[in-house]
Amino acid sequence: MAALLMVPRQRKERIFRGMVSHLNNLTDNEMRIRYRFGRDSIAYICNIVGDKLRRSTAKETALTVEQQVCIALRFYASGSFLQVIGDTMGYDKATVSRAVNDVTNALLDVKDNFIQWPKDINSKNRMKCEAQEVCRVFGACAVLHNIALTRNEPLEDVCGVHVQQDQPVQVPNFEGEQDGRHIREHIARVFFN
DSSP, X not given: OHHHHOOOOOOOOXXXXXXOOHHHHSOHHHHHHHHSSOHHHHHHXXXXXXXXXXXXOOOTTSOXXXXXXXXXXXXXXXXXXXXXXXXXXXXXXXXXXXXXXHHHHHHHHXXXXXXXXXXXXXXXXXXXXXXXXXXXXXXXXXXXXXXHHHTTOOOBOTTSOBOOOOOOOOOOOOOXXXXXXXXXXXXXXXXXO
């Protein structure tokens, strides 16, 4: 008898947030503050890595290429934790992690178009303190930096201070033991003291 009086609970309909276009909702200045790139440069990056980031699923919840690139650029620009980036942009930490990983790998796939390694012996000898392999995030940042230079993006710090263009850095020769710790200490002494 009591079962007849129980009304089945109506299931709440799931609401998916729409595809927010970060390129259209922010001014160019706000985009430079948040992502360190302007609208045209972000669209250029999306075109470069679009084929590798486009999802083959027909789900409404799949991230667009633009969303993935904006998440990764926000992570690179702020250097903050994935959780903070996710909370700020409205995504889960795992989603942010996947997006940053995918965009980083996609940028590294096109690195040869933007990063030129020295080819002659003299140039190689000048770079003795260079790491053997490029770390993934640093490699992606190098690609983005070179894209910004080729697109003539103004290099400004968050505080509005103009950043100098790439100038040759004079690194004194390192004569100590050729292991990671000593080279790291040498680089830290030269650049951070």
